[in-house]
Amino acid sequence: MYNTHIRSIIAVSLFIWKCMQRSVYQGLFWAILVLISPLILRSEPKPRIKKAPKRIIFLIGDGMGLAQISGVMVNYGGQNAFERFPVIGLSKTASADNYVTDSGAGATVFAIGKKAKNGAIGVDSAEQAHPSLFEWAKKNAWGTGVVVSSSITHATPASFYAHVPSRKMEEEIANYLLQKNCDIAIGGGQKFFTERKDQRNLFAELTQLGYVCKQDTVLVQTDAPKFIHTLAANGLKTRQAGRGDVLLKGTQLAQTNLNKYYKKSFLMVEGSQIDWGGHDNDYAYMRAELLDFNEVVNAVLDWAMADKNTLVVVTADHETGGLTLLENKQDLGSFTPHFSTKGHTGIMVPVFAFGPGAEQFAGIYENTELFEKFAHLINRHGINKRIK
């Protein structure tokens, strides 16, 4: 890009030089060129945004690598959401202290743009808090929300609104919701609000702050600009155990309210348990969770295609299970899934993008770039200064 810049300047200069006869103007031309060339060369080529989104829906398939996506879609009768995206990228997933990230550091880097140590939430490698995309968004009256199949205080959603050194501090993470940077939260985790060591009832405190708080085992239709809806004491049921399409319905509920009450919004949706199936090396569990996530992505894409002002980005924080698809000698049209670890791996993960600003997400880049790209897009809609 930089070389292209220099080449263009030289070509244009020579052209003008040829056009000009030897005269005082030639001297003047060179003098001006010498004076302005540092300015031209210093101007970093910025990615061009054709149109900025009014709404961003960021979907994270926790533990969802390319093998998971490839395998699940074999012999799948439904629509493969991932094949519908026009822009594809690859994200490098290392954390600050480990080539193989955990979900705390993996989501923190998306939320604050800084590499963190494994286990950290919303803080950099020196445990310094930095404003998250949600905090930026709220300063400019954007609506924000999380919808997850884990607890709403789990590592991935927590990284968008909390700042603590350890993901295990789920009660402290819940306290951060009182700062009102997350307008809507749907998922599990009721016990971190009502069965706490400090005896506080955070739902009562959140209600005083204007939140509608719902605790139920089924999704209750809610019409409010701010609400917290827990559906389980901790994580939600697995899809195999009868969770149903609550991730899809929760996403639709959150998006309906964000659209109704805010001109702009940022919603993060996590397919949390794709990762848990990987940790268990349970292919059927992982597959059911990924197909559940696929349903959500399809619905979000349908909505964004009709809306035309919504950017949809799908990625993972890391791969889980070291899944490979081995030859199946009994059925050569199929494969044998094989996990190589109970933990995470350090392979790059795919990024899929659709909608205004999607072109920003092509290429191979560090996971910090996801934050930069979102921040850049939010910036165009009114965040002129970084929050100090």
Ligand SMILES: [Zn+2]
């Ligand atoms: Zn994990």
